[in-house]
Amino acid sequence: MLFDKDRDAFSKLLxxxxxxxxxxxxxxxxxxxxxxxxTKLDLATLREALDQHLLDGARGRYFPQPSDVLVVLERAxxxxxxxxxxxxxxxxxxDEAATVCVTDEILLASAAAAPVWEIGDKVGARMAFKAAxxxxxxxxxxxxxxxxxxxxxxxxxxxxxxxVQAALEAGRLSLTQARSFxxxxxxxxxxxxIAGPRSGQVVALPxxxxxxxxxxxxxxxEAIHGRQGHANDAERxxxxxxxxxxxxxxxxxxxxxxxxxxxxxxxxxS
Numbered sequence: 001m002l003f004d005k006d007r008d009a010f011s012k013l014l015x016x017x018x019x020x021x022x023x024x025x026x027x028x029x030x031x032x033x034x035x036x037x038x039t040k041l042d043l044a045t046l047r048e049a050l051d052q053h054l055l056d057g058a059r060g061r062y063f064p065q066p067s068d069v070l071v072v073l074e075r076a077x078x079x080x081x082x083x084x085x086x087x088x089x090x091x092x093x094x095d096e097a098a099t100v101c102v103t104d105e106i107l108l109a110s111a112a113a114a115p116v117w118e119i120g121d122k123v124g125a126r127m128a129f130k131a132a133x134x135x136x137x138x139x140x141x142x143x144x145x146x147x148x149x150x151x152x153x154x155x156x157x158x159x160x161x162x163x164v165q166a167a168l169e170a171g172r173l174s175l176t177q178a179r180s181f182x183x184x185x186x187x188x189x190x191x192x193x194i195a196g197p198r199s200g201q202v203v204a205l206p207x208x209x210x211x212x213x214x215x216x217x218x219x220x221x222e223a224i225h226g227r228q229g230h231a232n233d234a235e236r237x238x239x240x241x242x243x244x245x246x247x248x249x250x251x252x253x254x255x256x257x258x259x260x261x262x263x264x265x266x267x268x269x270s
Contacts, residue, residue: 109133
């Protein structure tokens with residue numbers, strides 16, 4: 001955060017920047033920069049961000065805007081994916097077996113697109129996702145919030161370990177963050193562990209509510225749509241069993257729908 005005592009240094013910093021680009025930075029421009037950035041960073045961070053802008057071969061050719069400063073800060077924590085890149089990651093969150101490292105903005109956009117995806121409209125889901133993602137990213141940038149990477153957990157323990165390891169190597173998760181996650185719920189007794197990036201250190205993955213939430217989503221969908229086909233003919237039940245199961249599914253469907261709506265509302269609220 002910028003303080004009143006920083007105003008003189010802030011003004012000189014912009015004057016030096018203007019000298020570099022051969023232009024005069026007016027008091028009005030300085031006031032605008034101060035208003036937009038004063039709650040988002042301190043003077044040292046601003047100076048470092050401007051240095052990074054100057055060193056950028058493409059962006060550095062132009063006098064920066066406050067938005068360029070925020071872009072530099074985003075890059076420092078892994079950056080925000082574009083809408084198309086975010087959609088590719090969001091698609092993986094629809095696979096309940098997959099663990100994927102995403103930003104909270106991708107999770108919000110995925111939640112908005114999920115109902116459209118569930119009815120089979122993939123094009124509509126992509127459009128809903130991109131619209132929600134771009135809206136949320138714009139809001140977060142205006143507020144000066146940086147992207148926060150986190151894991152959306154699936155039930156496949158082996159894929160989870162690979163995803164956590166990749167996130168650690170990419171610098172999107174720290175070892176401390178990784179310790180807040182466990183392997184898939186269907187492997188409660190297994191000692192699944194991962195190695196920290198380049199350190200050789202092995203860390204355990206503790207439990208998280210996300211995996212349980214995704215299991216509840218899956219169970220509710222099964223209750224709504226009924227059980228899927230059996231693995232082979234030997235396991236296929238007779239007509240009486242099928243009729244009984246259909247009747248049971250019909251009886252539980254209204255409550256399952258209500259539970260699903262309540263679960264989605266609680267997820268949106270969180």
